Amino acid sequence: MHPALPPQSLIEVRTGLGWDSHRTAPGRPLILAGVAIEADFGLEGHSDADVLAHAVTDALLGAAALGDIGMHFPDTDAQWKGADSLQFLHHSVHLVHLAGLEISNVDATVILERPKLKTYRTAIRESLATSLGIPVDRVSVKFKTAENVGPVGQGLSAEAQAVATLIRRAPR
Numbered sequence: 001m002h003p004a005l006p007p008q009s010l011i012e013v014r015t016g017l018g019w020d021s022h023r024t025a026p027g028r029p030l031i032l033a034g035v036a037i038e039a040d041f042g043l044e045g046h047s048d049a050d051v052l053a054h055a056v057t058d059a060l061l062g063a064a065a066l067g068d069i070g071m072h073f074p075d076t077d078a079q080w081k082g083a084d085s086l087q088f089l090h091h092s093v094h095l096v097h098l099a100g101l102e103i104s105n106v107d108a109t110v111i112l113e114r115p116k117l118k119t120y121r122t123a124i125r126e127s128l129a130t131s132l133g134i135p136v137d138r139v140s141v142k143f144k145t146a147e148n149v150g151p152v153g154q155g156l157s158a159e160a161q162a163v164a165t166l167i168r169r170a171p172r
């Protein structure tokens with residue numbers, strides 16, 4: 001239990017799971033949680049294809065049982081073409097707050113064969129923390145290769161997974 005959170009004030013804890021995948025493509029940007037990654041390829045998608053922002057958005061929506069990213073931002077809608085996916089994340093944070101919930105922490109994994117991402121860890125955590133409105137010590141991001149196996153391992157796609165924990169405090 002976090003010391004700032006007396007047990008009697010906590011009336012609900014909810015966990016949500018998010019997952020996303022995008023194809024790699026030349027001439028596209030590679031953006032993870034709003035951070036531009038230097039690479040000779042990017043990710044394909046209707047929006048900016050920010051696979052990590054999409055997974056975290058779905059984790060939040062899942063924890064709040066508020067549907068999924070495609071329900072709120074259909075990829076058939078022209079207004080989301082090339083969209084900055086942080087706006088999807090901001091909207092899901094807003095919905096979480098409207099539901100009377102607070103974000104306790106988020107943990108995520110990006111699976112990408114190359115480039116190495118660890119030098120971007122601080123920037124990505126800070127960007128997510130800002131979007132989520134929580135301290136950076138409550139935001140974690142990990143990076144994995146797929147060991148050359150499958151579409152991710154062959155560099156054809158990138159994946160991201162995320163879990164979010166939401167809390168509800170007792171009314172004062």
Ligand code: C5P
Pocket residue numbers: 111112113114115116117118119142143144145146147
């Ligand atoms: O996938 P693998 O177990 O080989 O990854 C080892 C480490 O390499 C990870 O824990 C992570 O720190 C780093 N990594 C990275 N960028 C990637 C994949 C892995 O920085 N795209």
Ligand code: MG
Pocket residue numbers: 020021022045049050051054
């Ligand atoms: Mg996506």
